[in-house]
Amino acid sequence: MSKLGNATAKAELGRATWKLLHTMTLRYPEKPTDDERDALKSYFTLFSRLYPCGECAAEFQQLLKKYPVQTSSRRAAALWLCSVHNEVNARLKKPEFDCANLDATYDCGCGDDPISSSSSSAASP
Numbered sequence: 001m002s003k004l005g006n007a008t009a010k011a012e013l014g015r016a017t018w019k020l021l022h023t024m025t026l027r028y029p030e031k032p033t034d035d036e037r038d039a040l041k042s043y044f045t046l047f048s049r050l051y052p053c054g055e056c057a058a059e060f061q062q063l064l065k066k067y068p069v070q071t072s073s074r075r076a077a078a079l080w081l082c083s084v085h086n087e088v089n090a091r092l093k094k095p096e097f098d099c100a101n102l103d104a105t106y107d108c109g110c111g112d113d114p115i116s117s118s119s120s121s122a123a124s125p
């Protein structure tokens with residue numbers, strides 16, 4: 001693939017990935033259990049090891065060390081990711097995103113059902 005083709009593919013992967021990550025944190029429980037908190041932390045730790053763009057993954061691992069994943073609530077997780085994405089934006093000389101616009105920007109069309117069937121069945125009698 002040409003250099004431009006590589007850059008375009010990397011950017012497309014980045015856009016799709018950010019969309020998934022932001023949508024996920026905005027659907028994370030408002031009051032997570034310890035298990036859900038562990039799951040989110042593990043998710044980002046493994047993600048930072050396995051993200052297919054090696055340069056991006058290495059930079060993201062450094063960001064995770066400097067700004068550890070915030071798992072205490074949906075708001076904390078969503079704002080943490082927004083601010084980490086803004087760190088990447090700054091490095092790539094892209095404009096800063098206003099994190100007050102998160103809810104208006106990301107809607108998965110998934111309704112209000114809980115994300116985790118295991119936690120919802122655990123809550124059932």
Ligand code: FAD
Binds near residue numbers: 022097
């Ligand atoms: P993107 O940054 O992809 O953003 C997509 C959309 O998300 C924007 O149009 C905007 O609507 C919204 N958005 C922007 N900022 C925020 C925010 N802070 N919070 C919420 N929403 C926001 N590319 C490299 O060249 N080098 C790297 O080291 C690199 N590291 C990356 C690390 C990760 C973890 C990821 C997921 C991607 C990385 N990328 C990297 C790709 C890069 O971040 C962009 O995705 C890509 O350059 C396309 O940029 P874009 O201008 O379309 O907007």
